[in-house]
Amino acid sequence: xxxxxxxAAREPQLDSQNTLKPRISTTxxxxxxxxxxxSVTQILEATGFEHSYRRPIDALxxxxxxxxxxxxxxxxxxxxxxxxxxxxxFDVILALEEIxxxxxxxxxxxxxxxxxxxxxxxDLWRVVGKEREVPFAGSIARFPVTRSRQVETSQDTENEVExxxxxxxxxxxxxxxxxxxxxxxxxxxxxxxxxxxxxxxFRKFFSVNGSDGLAPIGNTNVERENEMVQRNPYLVPxxxxxxxxxxxxxxxxxxxxxxxFETFAPVIEASxxxxxxxxxxxxxxxxxxxxxxxxxxxxxxxxxxxxxxxMKEDLWTVxxxxxxxxxxxxxxxxxxxxxxxxxxxxx
Amino acid sequence: xxxxxxxSSGAASTAGADGRHDDDAALTEFLSSLMDYTPTIPDELVxxxxxxxxxxxxxxxxTRLVAVAAQKFISDIASDALQHSKARVAAPIKDNKSxxxxxxxxxxxxxxxxxxxxxxxxxxxxxxxFADSPLTGTDPPTREE
Numbered sequence: 001x002x003x004x005x006x007x008a009a010r011e012p013q014l015d016s017q018n019t020l021k022p023r024i025s026t027t028x029x030x031x032x033x034x035x036x037x038x039s040v041t042q043i044l045e046a047t048g049f050e051h052s053y054r055r056p057i058d059a060l061x062x063x064x065x066x067x068x069x070x071x072x073x074x075x076x077x078x079x080x081x082x083x084x085x086x087x088x089x090f091d092v093i094l095a096l097e098e099i100x101x102x103x104x105x106x107x108x109x110x111x112x113x114x115x116x117x118x119x120x121x122x123d124l125w126r127v128v129g130k131e132r133e134v135p136f137a138g139s140i141a142r143f144p145v146t147r148s149r150q151v152e153t154s155q156d157t158e159n160e161v162e163x164x165x166x167x168x169x170x171x172x173x174x175x176x177x178x179x180x181x182x183x184x185x186x187x188x189x190x191x192x193x194x195x196x197x198x199x200x201x202f203r204k205f206f207s208v209n210g211s212d213g214l215a216p217i218g219n220t221n222v223e224r225e226n227e228m229v230q231r232n233p234y235l236v237p238x239x240x241x242x243x244x245x246x247x248x249x250x251x252x253x254x255x256x257x258x259x260x261f262e263t264f265a266p267v268i269e270a271s272x273x274x275x276x277x278x279x280x281x282x283x284x285x286x287x288x289x290x291x292x293x294x295x296x297x298x299x300x301x302x303x304x305x306x307x308x309x310x311m312k313e314d315l316w317t318v319x320x321x322x323x324x325x326x327x328x329x330x331x332x333x334x335x336x337x338x339x340x341x342x343x344x345x346x347x
Numbered sequence: 348x349x350x351x352x353x354x355s356s357g358a359a360s361t362a363g364a365d366g367r368h369d370d371d372a373a374l375t376e377f378l379s380s381l382m383d384y385t386p387t388i389p390d391e392l393v394x395x396x397x398x399x400x401x402x403x404x405x406x407x408x409x410t411r412l413v414a415v416a417a418q419k420f421i422s423d424i425a426s427d428a429l430q431h432s433k434a435r436v437a438a439p440i441k442d443n444k445s446x447x448x449x450x451x452x453x454x455x456x457x458x459x460x461x462x463x464x465x466x467x468x469x470x471x472x473x474x475x476x477f478a479d480s481p482l483t484g485t486d487p488p489t490r491e492e
Contacts, residue, residue, distance in 0.1 A: 049428075053457065068393055086404055128384045
């Protein structure tokens with residue numbers, strides 16, 4: 001069924017088949033529009049019309065609905081201006097007067113006219129008293145009909161306590177055993193599907209002395225905790241003083257000419273080379289660890305060339321043919337230290 | 348009723364108070380008579396569209412009042428349209444050669460309705476013809492655009 005544009009507000013729209021259709025959008029509007037069309041037809045019949053086209057009836061039905069909405073809106077605005085949210089009979093009369101002011105009614109010119117005896121009320125009284133009563137054909141139910149929905153709960157509602165101040169659409173509270181501080185193990189009461197609790201509590205694990213005020217939850221095996229502590233060496237409590245004997249460190253008090261021989265005595269022994277000077281027996285004390293910092297790197301070729309030219313007098317004469325690589329390295333170190341005796345202090 | 352309206356502007360007097368009391372009594376009587384009268388427009392329809400506008404009143408008499416007011420409004424428009432259609436039927440035919448009798452049926456047309464609604468501030472425009480596209484009938488330059 002195609003319609004032309006009835007009034008300016010009803011704009012035609014193109015549907016899928018490119019036919020113009022009036023915009024009667026929602027289902028509630030369609031129902032209300034249909035009911036008002038029946039009422040308008042009855043009023044037209046009571047007025048004296050015998051026949052009518054479809055479009056004028058639709059237009060009048062739309063006008064009727066707009067009129068009712070307009071009266072309601074005006075009444076609400078008058079009530080709000082008086083500081084009320086519920087409408088009064090006088091709010092309705094004022095709204096009807098405002099609509100009728102376009103056409104005019106009796107007593108409109110008097111600004112102080114009583115609302116109870118306003119012209120609109122008199123006109124309506126005339127309608128009620130004199131005109132033939134034409135009731136609506138058929139009966140309709142209250143609309144729109146709201147369907148009662150089942151509220152779906154997000155969790156099981158086995159042990160649900162009905163709280164009056166908490167709405168139903170909020171998720172239910174967790175199991176009370178999960179947040180109570182009972183010392184009795186509550187594993188049996190907690191269902192398996194819930195999150196598994198750890199075997200030990202972290203607070204208990206890291207607190208050595210005393211309790212932190214929180215009782216352990218679930219099975220807390222003290223022996224198991226101690227075992228875990230002993231397994232991890234970093235979590236072992238520190239030893240008291242002088243419990244374990246550690247050898248003392250020998251720190252040289254002053255800088256003196258360090259004898260290279262003494263320092264590298266074990267290396268020399270390992271090399272097995274001829275030693276020109278023989279010093280005393282190596283002390284039983286642990287030699288101090290010396291780190292080489294900031295030593296200039298020298299290439300092997302340079303070292304060898306220096307040795308070949310014989311620029312410096314070696315303290316030891318070593319037979320190169322008899323040494324293996326390990327001894328040769330030791331020799332290199334020795335040579336290096338010999339060539340730069342000043343740097344020894346930096347060792 | 349006229350005495351009530353005249354006394355409301357003056358100083359408060361026993362006559363004025365009585366007048367106002369009469370007015371209120373009349374209104375109360377009118378509202379109670381509304382419950383005996385069943386308007387053509389059903390209460391459910393009026394309640395729904397009043398509720399959509401924010402009208403909140405549990406009193407059924409006010410709903411009936413609005414229903415009666417709407418019924419009177421539509422019946423006024425219908426009677427005006429009837430007058431227009433009667434005038435059209437009663438108008439003399441210019442073409443005397445036509446032998447067809449005038450159609451004496453009273454039919455509500457869009458033309459009569461739009462004339463009647465114009466007096467009430469409602470602009471109802473009915474297209475005179477149907478076109479294939481919305482641009483039909485427009486000027487050629489605009490159509491080309």
